[in-house]
Amino acid sequence: MITLTVNGERVSRHVDPRRHLIDFLRLDLGLTGSHAGCEHGVCGACTVRVDGEIVRGCLVLAASLDGAEVTTIEGLSDSGEVADLQANFVARNAAQCGFCTPGMIMTAADILAHQKDATRAEIREHLAGNYCRCTGYQAIVDAVEATLEARR
């Protein structure tokens, strides 16, 4: 039995030790915004926040999260923290099929929060662990850069 906070709500559940955080969120809690892509740490589609820091949800055991605070793309969107970033994603067509988008936004939010002066090269570096098979990345980097500039 684990008790944790997900997007500000307290949740208690029995979890099988073989459940990773993304399956827990998607299958047990119905929060399908976080995506499971490769499920071995390579693609970044599963990026969520645990205790304020971004992690690969597919490389975290749900059973290990007793007492943790988890924020998913649903919680981040509802908080309004990245409304401007999301508007810039739409404006620049930085989401096409959208599979990578929740992970991209979670990772980009990390840049907005911690690296306010990030250069274009630093944005690319920070996003380098998040794969996108559609956009070619240019529009994504543009959207993050525009958001950073507008916030300065």
Added chain:
Amino acid sequence: MKWPAMTYHRATSLADVWAAFAAHGPSVTILAGGQTLLATLAFRLSEPGMLLDITRIPELRGITLQGQVLRIGALTRHVELGRDLLVRQHAPLLAQAVPHIAHPAIRNRGTIGGSLAYADPAAELPACAVALDAVVVAASTAGERRIPASAFFTDLLQNALAPGEIIVAVEIPIQPSLAAIDEVARRSGDYAMAGLAAAMRVHDGRVVAPRLVYFGVGRGPVLAGAACRALEGRPLTAESIAAAQAALTTDLDPPQDLHGPSEMKRHLARVLTARVLNAWLRPTEMAA
């Protein structure tokens, strides 16, 4: 693939670890950051009976200066290594290695203890540990045992830990030295195709105790003895650097892998040697 069936237990003290080993023996697998272990579970490369989570054990945390040694707890995450002031001051090579390791989300969880224990030949921290002449502190019910990093990585993904032992810390001797790391990887954050962690001192214009450690080119981190001898006691010049590069033919016999053939890897090692050592040419010449 989904993970195999297994049990999970959270240890909150070293005593819990010893009790789990006593009760369940070899079916216990230590879980630290999980950034390698959980990825291998997805491939069913390992099927542990029980995962023993050590991340809540306070004795495995913390970075402290103890006399002439910087002691880094096994649970120190890559992200912490990169920003810790003591590390930046006394073992800057480790901080410099961090941006080369994986990606931010992985660096937020992966630990130095896990990286050393896993002993990936292409990993940065094992090579840095050998370059800095670090000591791995292992513990078991019998107490602590100190293993020089140069003897710790015994073979491909193999380490010198005995059954029932875990890594509790790594100790870095503090000495004024030049140290740098560089690597060639296909994409930022990938494991290196070839890399070099180097440390040395310069005394009266001559190289003292050079340690050139290559990664991604062998069955573990490779301390290049012949290349080091080519530098030892000589001024650092274009000639001595060329001699070190030439000596790599003796030192390195890289297995061919999916990145390419041996000779390509040896070529990359020579390129990295020049990149790292050339950057130190001026201070040496000034000291001479």
